[in-house]
């Protein structure tokens with residue numbers, strides 16, 4: 724029997740990419756799954772076959788009241804929460820000097836505060852069930868990436884928050900972890916914010932060469948089952964984290980050169 728049979732799993736951002744793939748795997752393993760997104764029709768349209776095992780809830784995680792209502796709906800329907808995956812997130816691509824600060828605030832509101840709000844309301848139930856709180860962070864949470872100041876800040880903040888929380892909960896049986904995917908094929912780069920906050924609408928990467936959201940979600944689900952502390956995915960991701968620890972100033976140059984080569988890299992504006 725799957726470790727997730729009849730467990731209640733809450734996933735923020737289930738309408739696309741990694742969150743949608745996580746929900747599908749959890750459902751296939753017999754879990755009761757609650758997902759949220761900002762558009763109920765778009766969200767429920769992603770799961771045409773799912774029945775009573777799925778709860779689709781319209782919630783914008785940057786709004787505290789939406790997060791409280793989402794958690795309350797899950798607890799009312801199924802009595803409690805075993806696993807929370809803070810997955811909802813957006814990205815950006817712009818030089819900080821050219822960036823409207825409202826973009827950085829939006830990234831913090833969704834990627835950081837969204838995780839804080841849902842965790843705050845879900846924690847009493849998860850602690851009672853000795854469950855798991857997971858955050859979908861990024862390599863950008865270990866290594867600041869150029870043209871992603873707001874994104875990196877939000878992921879560093881999320882990791883600091885989760886590490887502190889893990890330590891607080893050390894003797895409660897509640898597990899706290901985060902996972903750092905490398906580049907994963909999804910919608911994230913299409914909707915990534917540009918300098919003025921509008922979506923960049925196209926990805927600078929060849930998405931067909933990236934790890935799939937399904938493979939990434941499979942790694943996350945196994946990691947949750949085994950209560951891993953952290954998972955850093957992809958060879959490139961592991962190398963980046965390791966290089967940054969051992970050779971930080973060389974890493975600055977390597978990371979700069981990598982992002983300079985992206986099509987239409989904003990770093991070119993300083994050339």
Ligand SMILES: NC(=O)c1ccc[n+]([C@@H]2O[C@H](COP(=O)([O-])OP(=O)(O)OC[C@H]3O[C@@H](n4cnc5c(N)ncnc54)[C@H](OP(=O)(O)O)[C@@H]3O)[C@@H](O)[C@H]2O)c1
Pocket residue numbers: 735736737738739740741742759760761762765766782783784785809810811812813833859860861862903904905906907908909910911912914936
């Ligand atoms: N793809 C990558 O290369 C990559 C790498 C490292 C980390 N990650 C992280 O993985 C997570 C998932 O990203 P993804 O790649 O799967 O991107 P995605 O395909 O764009 O999916 C993002 C999900 O987050 C939801 N979302 C965004 N803003 C929200 C808000 N304010 N309230 C509620 N839901 C919101 C979206 O739903 P709606 O738009 O329908 O609301 C969507 O379901 C993110 O935290 C991202 O930072 C991704």
